[in-house]
Amino acid sequence: MDKPEFQHSEAFLQWIWENLLFDFTDLKTTCGKSLNIIRQGVLNTTDGPDFTHAALEVDNLIWHGDIEMHVTSNGWNAHDHQNDPNFNTVILHVVTDGSPQPVITQNGSTPYTLNLMPYMSKKLRVFLKGFEDPAALPCSRGVSFISEEAFFKQIEKSHIEYFEKKSNDFLRFYDPDKLPSDAWKYALILSLWDGFGIAHNREPMQETAQQLLEKWSGASVGQGTELAFNIAGIYDDGNDLKWNMKSVRPANHPKQRITEAVKFTALILREPFKNLLSSRSTEIWKTWVEEAGLHRSSRIEILYGTVYLPSIYVLGNLFAHQKLSQHVLSEWKRLKTPIPASLLKRFKSLNLNSSTYRKKLGAIHQLKSYCDDHRCSECFVLKNAIES
Known part of the structure; x- marks a missing residue:
């Protein structure tokens, strides 16, 4: 047919x-x-x-x-x-x-x-031809003129949508049967371990974190690290956890990521909960990074935006702390994150000022949820180009 x-x-x-x-x-x-x-x-x-x-x-x-x-x-x-x-x-x-x-x-x-x-319309027919190359953005070839203003408006829309998505992702780890303070801390820890596992080892990182929290009971960082390695069984072929070591860079090796995640786990469990409900909660992350002896890598910066800020936003909503939630949302809107250029290289074909998207996490959401899914009918870029 x-x-x-x-x-x-x-x-x-x-x-x-x-x-x-x-x-x-x-x-x-x-x-x-x-x-x-x-x-x-x-x-x-x-x-x-x-x-x-x-x-x-x-x-x-x-x-x-x-x-x-x-x-x-x-x-x-x-x-x-x-x-x-x-x-x-x-x-x-x-x-x-x-x-x-x-x-x-x-x-x-x-x-x-x-x-x-x-x-x-002729403009629409020209645009539709852009779909013939699945590797390119549909609008990169099908639209002769792309408004930078419309593109930035769309990125801002995607930026907010991505924050909502990450907030909902955080709630997947929230256990309502626990005390709210414990449930929130556990959800943050699991979310961070999941983030440290991107892109190849999310599930085993989550499972390691879940078992670790069940056995932590006041352990030190050193004890927690040893316990986590035993649970992970990275070098144990008979272990049920399936770790993907193929093409994994040294900085992203599970052993390295587990070590970093354990340090965050200890700091989160030790942090007085009242501090997290204060207006300076967004600054606590920087303190944790320093105390853990970690440098501010792109992964750490991305986890701040995709895990920590959504977690604090959810915390504000859970405790009806509207001022805190609004503060976090404002922080997200002005957030600039060092995103690997390889993730956004497809935008280069649009010949637009890269500063409008280069450090916006919403740009990743735009590619995955709009461009890749061909949701062009919901995008300001196409609407502006065809109606102009």
Whole structure:
């Protein structure tokens, strides 16, 4: 079976319709009737047709109802809409395949069909070609002009979203059955061990930390390190923990990361909890780094942003300390982190000032959650480029 000409998500197609990013001056249905859009409808975020409360003029007759969209027309039957009474109000089926088949609703009516592909704007068609190279950013080739202001606005959006994601990630380690102070400290320790394990050894680092906390009981740093090595069993082939040693640099070797993580564990367990609830809580991290005898490497700086700040933000929310939460959020917004250039090299093709993203952790989220997932329809960069 040939690939559809429009090789993108239905969400992308919905965005095109919602923003009328096509030539709607001379539309015709697949049965040859003239089609005029009076109102494109309201995007539906729940079950049922994609757009509700639409108004169309078909051959001088006004229709009021809903609109359903699929990349190919067989999506209608594939989603069982022909047996769903929620789709009886559909008046137009919008698709992008060249030979769409007519569809029928549960009550026996036949909505009009519109193949949107021939009417898409030239700018959008040029942009769509950028998807043909999976190694490149779609907008690096498909958009002739990218607004630096729109790009920075998008990075700021991603920066906040990433903070929310990391805050939710922290809560995965929070045990509500423990005392709040213990639960928070344990969650921070587990989150840090997880971070030290990136990218190849997250799971064994987490498991080592969990077992270590069960056996810590006032151990010194030296005792904790020895205990952690025994739990980890790095050189024990029969150990259940699966450590990945392939292509691991010396600085990122599990033995080195465990040593560093144990030092943080001891400092966190020893820190009076009231200090963490104070306005100077964001400064405590620097004290820990110094007391642990660690230099401020890029890994340490990244862990400050992706683990420690979200943990303090969650702490403020848990104890209804709004001032603390807002302080941490402000710290995150102005945070500048030394991100390895290799992680952001794909942005170089945009020919934009690198200072707008080079030290923003949200830039990583932008690549992973927007660019790689082709969520271009939700990105300010594309919207600005096509609507300009």
